[in-house]
Amino acid sequence: MPTVVFDVGNVLIRWDPFRVYxxxxxxxEKRTWFLQNVCTAAWNLEQDRGRSWEEGVALLVASHPEWEAQIRAYDERWHEAVPGLIEDSVSVLEELKGRGDKVYAITNFSREKWAECLVRFPFLQSFDGVVVSAHERVIKPDPAIYRILLERYDLAPADCIFVDDSARNIETARQLGMKGVHFVExxxxxAELSRHGVAF
Known part of the structure; x- marks a missing residue:
């Protein structure tokens, strides 16, 4: 039986920083400019790589003091960007777990927000193994984070199906020998998992 490996953001829980602003x-136009030039995806990824939110916010406020309130909101109002579950995906995860399948996750996530989400979304504690980028200080699509999962939990790439909303992340998984499902609503x-041999 294939082993399903989930991404978390925009696969199991919704995340959209535009909601905060x-x-x-x-x-x-100004909101789009702000998220492309101040609180950028690259800046956010450094928290996913292990930088603390305190440090990340301080660096950005020093560079853009005129945007201080908006920068701090990215951290302090982060949960407003996460309105809830993607119900169908969570039901798939729960069905797999309920019948005894092992399920795993690889996620780009900051240390602080991951800890908070484990409380807010208890199903995130149900994985048989999870690799969080901030804990490892490496982010997808770096092949190293996939290898951490495979080696830590003794998984064969050919047995794994990786589900992620990023085409780049799926491509890396495939290069390592995993199957991939590009999650785009x-x-x-x-049906996608069934095509790769998962029975429902």
């Missing part, structure tokens, strides 16, 4: 920065995750 719809009221703070009402102008669409609308998607029938059960």
């Amino acid at each position: 719809r009221e703070m920065i009402p102008d669409d 609308p998607i029938d995750l059960r």
